[in-house]
Amino acid sequence: MSQPIVIVGSGLAGYAVARELRRLTTDKAVVMITADHGGFYSKPMLSNALSTGKTPESIINGDAEKMAAQLDITIHSHTRVEAVDTSNQSIELSNGERLSYSALVMAIGADQVRLPLQGSGVSKILTINDVDDYKYFRDVLADKKRVAIIGAGLIGCEFANDLSATGYQVDVIDISPQPLGRLLPPEAGAYLQKKLEAVGVNFHFNMTVESVDQSDTMMQLKLTNGEKVDTDIVLSSVGLTPRINLAKKAGLLVNRGIVVNQLLQTSDENIFALGDCAEVEGKVLPFVMPITHAARALAATLAGKPTPVVYPAMPVLVKTPACPTVVAPPESGHAGEWRVESNGEGVKAVFQNNSGNLLGFALLGQATAMKNELATKLPPILN
């Protein structure tokens, strides 16, 4: 009897592979190993759950039992993979069991980066990386009024908008001079800043946090300019770092992420990786759409038809209702410049090379209506 396909991780990537695989074949055994409860939910929904009236419980679409039945797979919840024995094609689990695999899929995601900070409140700094983190955050938030967010990237801006729109006092601190510093040219950043400020978000730019202290009644952040921010909860959202340790320990090639080729195959031919943990042909893309494309290709490969993943242009929707925003950042290292048009209703920023080819864009406010038209002119990310 052939060994099962083993998927490590029950996030969007893990479930997407299981779902796509079941569309193609029902006769392959699939086992999912997950460190958490194993329920299926949409992680992007966490950052606007307050505004949309969702609770951590209502975000979970199906628990492990329901998902296992629905997809005809076996799920081991609250179980970690401790080690991978590539020569014997087996894994060692935290419960002491060993499991053989015909193919192993690493869909283990990324960790939130934690800044090295000083102060008595550092251990109280929260990060939100999964629904359990989010549940804890909502429990803590229940009797509080103020939240300080370190990092004005995608996640920081989305949570800032969601909290501010639902009545919390929100401070956001970032080292860069604007929100979404890596994605938006300055004029677009200024527009987003203005719109978020209009719903009450209080930004502190060009600033880092020196210390986070905790007293009986509140938390206090000291910024590099000496400014003090009083708050109740500190949320850190300064970026993601792919989880590479398991792959590294197994002797697989890793770089920023787990290195895979266009077949999503690691340096071991029976082990694959996708999602936030993977570096596909040099690209680490921690977004939903790449997962959808990767899962389809990988499912076909696992079903017996080797299929390289192809990424079209994949604009990212920023869930900041105070300022609808879509970004398709140009690949780093590409020469070109931003051209920005703006009026009171929005900003259209396009990044072109000197031949006039569109390489990226950022659309804010009413300009988001041009998303589809512009997206068709972008080069594919991987083909």
Added chain:
Amino acid sequence: MLIPFKLTAHSNSSAEKSMGYVLPENQTGQYYQMKKYQCNICGFIYDELLGDPAHGIAAGTRWEDIPESWSCPECGVNKADFEMVEI
């Protein structure tokens, strides 16, 4: 029972449209309440009232009339990965 309809510019007041109701084509007086469907994966909401014109789905297209080949404009998943949400 839901009955088929065709959304035309003149058939409904803007107030009716904004409430998510459109008159059926045969004008029998029975209303079809427009529904919204949310993507299970990324949270994108398909609103029957708005359609997805940029991808060939006209405003007013009912969920069941969208071809299976259509996919979520935000994350690319199939129609099967959506679910209906209450308005």
